[in-house]
Amino acid sequence: MKILNTALGIAAYCMLSMTNLSATSMTDDEITKADYKKLIKMLTPLAGSTPAQWRVVWSGDTTTTATVSWSTAVSGKKHTLHYGTKPFGTDVAKYENHLECKKSGAYSINAKEAETTKTAFYHHVPMTGLMPNTKYYFVMESDGEFSRQLYFKTCPKAENFKLLVGGDSRSGLASRCRMNLRLAKELKEKPEIVALNHGGDYIGSGHSWRQWRQWLSHHELTTLEDGRVLPIIPTRGNHDGGPIFFEVFNLDKMTDKHSFWHTISLGEDVQIITLDTNYSAKGPQEKWLTKQLSTIRPKTTWLLTNYHRPLYPAVKSPAGQTAVFVPLFEKYNVDLALESDGHCIKRTVPIRDGKKDASGVVYIGEGGLGVGQYRPKEDLWYLKNGGYVSRGHHVMQLSFSKDALNIETILMNGKVTDTHTLKPRAK
Numbered sequence: 001m002k003i004l005n006t007a008l009g010i011a012a013y014c015m016l017s018m019t020n021l022s023a024t025s026m027t028d029d030e031i032t033k034a035d036y037k038k039l040i041k042m043l044t045p046l047a048g049s050t051p052a053q054w055r056v057v058w059s060g061d062t063t064t065t066a067t068v069s070w071s072t073a074v075s076g077k078k079h080t081l082h083y084g085t086k087p088f089g090t091d092v093a094k095y096e097n098h099l100e101c102k103k104s105g106a107y108s109i110n111a112k113e114a115e116t117t118k119t120a121f122y123h124h125v126p127m128t129g130l131m132p133n134t135k136y137y138f139v140m141e142s143d144g145e146f147s148r149q150l151y152f153k154t155c156p157k158a159e160n161f162k163l164l165v166g167g168d169s170r171s172g173l174a175s176r177c178r179m180n181l182r183l184a185k186e187l188k189e190k191p192e193i194v195a196l197n198h199g200g201d202y203i204g205s206g207h208s209w210r211q212w213r214q215w216l217s218h219h220e221l222t223t224l225e226d227g228r229v230l231p232i233i234p235t236r237g238n239h240d241g242g243p244i245f246f247e248v249f250n251l252d253k254m255t256d257k258h259s260f261w262h263t264i265s266l267g268e269d270v271q272i273i274t275l276d277t278n279y280s281a282k283g284p285q286e287k288w289l290t291k292q293l294s295t296i297r298p299k300t301t302w303l304l305t306n307y308h309r310p311l312y313p314a315v316k317s318p319a320g321q322t323a324v325f326v327p328l329f330e331k332y333n334v335d336l337a338l339e340s341d342g343h344c345i346k347r348t349v350p351i352r353d354g355k356k357d358a359s360g361v362v363y364i365g366e367g368g369l370g371v372g373q374y375r376p377k378e379d380l381w382y383l384k385n386g387g388y389v390s391r392g393h394h395v396m397q398l399s400f401s402k403d404a405l406n407i408e409t410i411l412m413n414g415k416v417t418d419t420h421t422l423k424p425r426a427k
């Protein structure tokens with residue numbers, strides 16, 4: 001039966017891959033009008049022990065480590081990742097590496113949903129000792145059921161690359177899927193894109209397994225037809241409360257209050273410090289942030305911070321952490337701050353001491369990966385006279401080199417609506 005299921009799954013996938021709905025064969029206009037019901041029929045069903053809902057998670061040194069995670073509908077007994085630098089399709093014995101799953105468990109489900117919905121099971125395989133700027137092919141196996149061959153690329157050590165930055169995919173399911181197609185198309189057209197930094201608010205209620213299940217399945221739309229997977233850098237938004245966020249991304253809580261912060265290194269020249277705006281800035285987070293900034297700033301060309309609630313917002317009030325975070329960002333000369341939550345498009349002027357200053361910090365983002373867009377406050381001083389503000393589903397693209405950091409805001413239809421360039425700070 002298992003062999004039959006696998007064969008049927010492969011046949012069904014091949015048929016679907018030939019449809020016009022494959023992400024990167026769609027025109028920009030078709031992406032903006034893609035039929036949600038048809039799209040979700042393309043996705044790998046969460047059924048039996050078939051590996052589904054795969055993701056590659058980056059949460060440390062992205063040149064040498066990554067975690068491959070997936071879901072199954074049943075708990076299963078044996079979960080293995082077959083991987084290596086050469087493609088062998090589903091001839092899994094030929095891969096260089098075979099790692100048993102390090103952590104498996106049931107996604108948390110609340111009592112109300114449990115009355116009508118079954119939970120599913122996560123499986124995480126952290127990989128270490130990878131080579132930079134290298135394609136890693138992999139096949140997931142759960143109790144004899146195999147995924148198709150997928151692959152991702154580790155981050156280069158010093159070469160130029162691009163990073164996608166976005167947030168707020170929590171509602172607007174059709175728009176979320178269309179934005180996932182947009183991400184896939186960007187990845188296909190620009191292979192130098194390494195990952196998506198998701199700024200949080202993945203779903204409406206972090207305690208809802210049903211909503212996470214949808215998000216996880218929709219994420220498959222970012223995978224290319226040739227099997228390339230877009231790694232994801234996680235951030236915790238105010239809608240991502242509860243344990244499932246940690247189960248999805250295989251993360252450790254920083255305190256007993258489900259908080260999460262971490263530093264990502266993208267090669268030798270780029271570091272991103274991710275903070276948690278659901279948790280007090282004072283105390284452990286401030287102490288940790290100060291140490292990170294003072295250690296990293298002297299050694300890196302591009303120092304970014306990333307968190308969910310804006311410190312210089314275009315829609316709502318400033319996050320409660322503003323009085324702690326902003327002076328530290330300015331003291332240690334952060335180059336760029338990534339924000340979400342406001343549901344609009346925003347790029348501030350460089351800010352220092354509460355005013356425009358060429359040596360200051362630029363704040364971008366506010367989230368457009370699916371959620372409905374708000375009307376921003378266009379008259380705020382930090383959005384005028386060189387800043388940018390608008391609304392619309394979008395993702396931002398950061399292009400890193402030693403000499404410049406280019407920022408582009410890309411709309412769902414592929415059009416670039418804002419560009420800006422930062423120069424590295426004098427050392």
Ligand SMILES: [Fe+2]
Binds near residue numbers: 201238239308340341
């Ligand atoms: Fe939010």
